Amino acid sequence: MSSDLAGFYAEKRQNKAADREQDRLDRQQEREQNRADAQARDDLRAKQRREALAEAKRRKAERAKKWSDRRTAFTRWLDTDADTAMVLPIMAVGMAAAITFQVDALTGAGFGRIFGGLPLMVALVLELGAAAATVMTVRAAKDGRPTGPFRVAMWACALVAATINAAHGWTMEMDGERLYWPAAVLFIISLAGTGYWEMRSIGRHGTSRRTKAERADDRARAKHLKRRKKKYQDVAARATEIILAKPYGDVDAEDAWADAWNDIKGAPLGMYADVYATRAAAHRATTKARAEAGEAALAAELDEFLDSLTQGGPDGDDSSGGTRKHRPTEPSGTGDAKAPEAPVEGPKTLGRKGKGLFRRSAPKTPQKPLDPADVIKVQKLAEALGGTEKLSTRNVREVLGGGSNEYVVRARDAVKNPKEGNQ
Known part of the structure; x- marks a missing residue:
C-alpha cells in the first residue's frame, strides 16, 4: 500500500514537473512569437514608410517634370509664337483705333445721313478686309502658293483706311489752330497692324525666300x-x-x-576655226623663235669657244676695233710671194658682240704633217658643236686660223675618221 502511494506521488511530481516545463516552453514560444510579430509589424511599418517616401518622391518628380514640360513648352512657344502673341494685340488695338477714327471721319463726311450704321460698316469692311487678306497671305506662303494677289488686296484695304484717317487727322484743330501731326499719327496707326503682321510673316517664312x-x-x-x-x-x-x-x-x-x-x-565650247588658226600660227611663231634663240645661243657659245682657242695665236695679237689682220690664203702651187696684210672685217657669225677675230695662217705647205695641237682644236670644236657630223671645212679652217684646203680637210677627217686621218 505504501509503495503504491509512493509511486503515485512520484508520478504526480513528475507530471507537475512536466507541466511546469511545458508551461515554460509555451511562454518561451509565446515570447518568441510576440517578438516575431513585433518585428514583422516593424518591418511592415518600415516598408510602408519607404513606399510612402518613394511615392512622395515620384509625385514630386512628376510635378517637377510637368513644370519642366510647361517651361519647355512656354520657351518653345516664345521661340515660335512670341511674335504672334505680340503682334495680335497691336493689330487689335490698331484696328479699334482705326475703326473709331474712320467712323468719325465718315460721319463727318456725311455717310451717316444715308444710313446711321454706314460709317461703321465701311470701316469694318476696310479693316477686316485687310486682316482677312493678311491671313490669306500667310497661308499661301505656308503652302508655297503665290502671295501676290493677297498682298495687293491687303495693302489696298490698309492704304484706303489709312488715307481716310490721315485726311481726318489733317482737319483736326485745337484752340482754333489746325494741327497737322495727327494725320501722320493716324496714318501710322492704321498701317501698324498690317505692317507688323507682314514683318512677322517675312520673319517666319524667311527660309522659303531667296537669300x-x-x-x-x-x-x-x-x-x-x-x-x-x-x-x-x-x-x-x-x-x-x-x-x-x-x-x-x-x-x-x-x-x-x-x-x-x-x-x-564644229568644235567644242569656246573653240572655232579662227581660234584654231590663231593657235596654230602662235605655235609656229613660238617654234621659230625658239629655234632662232637656240641658234643664237649656239653661235654665241661657238664665238666664245673660237675666241678662247685663237687668243694669242701664231700670227700675232688681236687688233683693235673688233677686227684682226687677215692674210688671204694663196692658191695652191704659187710661190713664196705674200699679199700685203690689210685689216678686214671678219665674218658676221664671229664678229658680233665686239669679239676680236683671228689671223689666218700663211699659205699652205703641201703635205704638211698634221699638228697634234690642230687636231685637238678640231676635236674641241666637234664637242662644242655636238658631234663630228657637224664639222665642215669652213668651221675647221676658222678654228685652225686658216691654212690650205688640203690641210684643213685632212684635219677634219682626222677627227671624223681617226684611222683614215692617220694614214
Whole structure:
C-alpha cells in the first residue's frame, strides 16, 4: 500500500514537473512569437514608410517634370509664337483705333445721313478686309502658293483706311489752330497692324525666300545668258531650235547650247576655226623663235669657244676695233710671194658682240704633217658643236686660223675618221 502511494506521488511530481516545463516552453514560444510579430509589424511599418517616401518622391518628380514640360513648352512657344502673341494685340488695338477714327471721319463726311450704321460698316469692311487678306497671305506662303494677289488686296484695304484717317487727322484743330501731326499719327496707326503682321510673316517664312547670295547669283546668271545670246546669236537660235524640237524638259538648256555650238562652230565650247588658226600660227611663231634663240645661243657659245682657242695665236695679237689682220690664203702651187696684210672685217657669225677675230695662217705647205695641237682644236670644236657630223671645212679652217684646203680637210677627217686621218 505504501509503495503504491509512493509511486503515485512520484508520478504526480513528475507530471507537475512536466507541466511546469511545458508551461515554460509555451511562454518561451509565446515570447518568441510576440517578438516575431513585433518585428514583422516593424518591418511592415518600415516598408510602408519607404513606399510612402518613394511615392512622395515620384509625385514630386512628376510635378517637377510637368513644370519642366510647361517651361519647355512656354520657351518653345516664345521661340515660335512670341511674335504672334505680340503682334495680335497691336493689330487689335490698331484696328479699334482705326475703326473709331474712320467712323468719325465718315460721319463727318456725311455717310451717316444715308444710313446711321454706314460709317461703321465701311470701316469694318476696310479693316477686316485687310486682316482677312493678311491671313490669306500667310497661308499661301505656308503652302508655297503665290502671295501676290493677297498682298495687293491687303495693302489696298490698309492704304484706303489709312488715307481716310490721315485726311481726318489733317482737319483736326485745337484752340482754333489746325494741327497737322495727327494725320501722320493716324496714318501710322492704321498701317501698324498690317505692317507688323507682314514683318512677322517675312520673319517666319524667311527660309522659303531667296537669300541675298542667291539673288546675286540669279542676276549674274541672267546677265551672262543675255550677253551670251547677244554675242552668239546664231548659236542661240540653234539652241532654241533644239529645245523646241525635243519634248518639254527632255533636254537641259546648257546641253542644248553645247550641241548648238558644235553644230554651228564644229568644235567644242569656246573653240572655232579662227581660234584654231590663231593657235596654230602662235605655235609656229613660238617654234621659230625658239629655234632662232637656240641658234643664237649656239653661235654665241661657238664665238666664245673660237675666241678662247685663237687668243694669242701664231700670227700675232688681236687688233683693235673688233677686227684682226687677215692674210688671204694663196692658191695652191704659187710661190713664196705674200699679199700685203690689210685689216678686214671678219665674218658676221664671229664678229658680233665686239669679239676680236683671228689671223689666218700663211699659205699652205703641201703635205704638211698634221699638228697634234690642230687636231685637238678640231676635236674641241666637234664637242662644242655636238658631234663630228657637224664639222665642215669652213668651221675647221676658222678654228685652225686658216691654212690650205688640203690641210684643213685632212684635219677634219682626222677627227671624223681617226684611222683614215692617220694614214
